[in-house]
Ligand SMILES: Nc1ncnc2c1ncn2[C@@H]1O[C@H](COP(=O)(O)OP(=O)(O)O)[C@@H](O)[C@H]1O
């Protein structure tokens with residue numbers, strides 16, 4: 010059941026603009042690791058590098074799944090999904106003109122998951138009962154909270170081992186943010202996932218994070234070995250609490 | 253009365269041929285955001301290949317198949333070997349498809365010469381009957397039937413199959429389609445080949461109707477674009493409505509105001525776009 014992620018000396022950007030500078034981080038087996046940072050510091054770019062959507066200029070991204078190491082840099086996104094890595098993207102990126110059911114079925118593009126579509130679908134509706142009543146509704150017509158739940162459910166349909174979640178709190182009311190964060194924790198426990206979560210919302214993120222990193226201008230400026238360490242760090246306080 | 257019915261029938265059958273031409277263009281644009289100026293060339297080449305097949309084998313079904321399939325292969329080659337290298341660079345892509353269109357034009361001239369041809373259609377399709385006030389040519393009915401069948405098959409494929417859902421997901425959000433594990437390059441190649449297939453099928457069908465001759469490629473291209481732009485890029489219902497509208501407008505325009513035929517075709521288009529810039533069924 011072992012699955013972990015290791016990034017070493019990663020550099021990436023867009024055209025001539027470098028966004029990620031020699032970045033290294035680890036996500037251990039079964040951990041939930043928070044990647045904290047305010048807007049524009051490279052969190053999403055890092056997620057896209059892991060998924061193969063952005064090609065890194067240098068560095069290594071290695072996923073270890075069932076004791077086998079896979080070098081992700083250079084692989085195409087669909088190959089990375091195939092390995093068992095799923096992204097819940099910032100802004101959800103559902104397929105708005107497809108129904109809830111179709112969004113979920115497209116999530117099951119991994120061959121492992123395709124064999125167990127019915128089973129996974131049932132699990133999804135059990136985990137997200139609100140979606141069960143909206144199976145034929147167009148994804149674009151749902152509320153923000155429902156859409157975030159659908160984005161999580163869609164990622165689950167690939168039966169992933171490593172789950173990347175990019176700013177799940179964006180655009181949601183505080184109450185919904187708390188619900189979504191609690192859901193991520195529930196999914197992680199239930200399916201034995203390894204989770205890397207980018208967040209701006211410190212208070213919510215450290216509720217479920219085992220530990221975390223702070224990213225500033227594409228560099229890791231602080232590494233907190235526990236959620237307590239993160240919460241009382243000066244840089245974190247300055248960035249998030251304006252102290 | 254007779255005039256109106258006859259012109260309406262002619263307009264609808266012309267629209268049916270435009271549907272075959274436009275559906276592929278719309279699909280390709282929706283999935284890949286490529287403005288393919290070689291789309292009219294697929295129509296032309298399909299017609300020529302169909303012509304040669306009929307003259308060699310005397311088989312019309314074989315002509316439909318060989319014309320559509322060989323051009324689908326050409327489209328596949330264009331996408332895999334050339335356009336793929338320019339992915340997301342729209343201007344270089346347009347220029348490259350323009351280059352291909354010119355090459356295909358010369359190729360057509362070289363292989364098939366400068367004479368106009370009409371494809372010999374099977375005898376039972378060449379008949380016509382007087383139905384009340386209207387003179388009905390069977391071949392026009394046949395074109396309508398083909399377009400209808402293709403439309404149904406396309407709809408079922410896009411709406412009811414997994415591959416179709418992958419295509420629609422790619423239209424909606426290509427980046428996220430990759431993110432859920434859809435092999436977007438494969439989807440793109442498939443859609444491009446399908447687009448060429450449909451245009452060429454239209455070309456073979458059209459060769460028995462409007463004929464096939466040098467310059468046909470650039471003659472039909474603006475029609476394809478008008479159909480697709482009016483209907484809304486990437487929308488199948490849009491292509492249906494767009495092609496019927498253009499077919500009817502073109503026919504009535506030419507019959508009623510022959511010297512203004514371009515005006516009667518393009519003025520309503522401009523009006524629709526002014527009122528709804530995304531086209532009748534476009535979402536973006
Ligand atoms: N597709 C893109 N093209 C060019 N620059 C981009 C693109 N996406 C992000 N950037 C730039 O990269 C930097 C980091 O952005 P991003 O990774 O989205 O940060 P975050 O997710 O932490 O808000 C920003 O300066 C942003 O403007």
Ligand SMILES: [Mg+2]
Nearest residue numbers: 052053099176
């Ligand atoms: Mg971001």
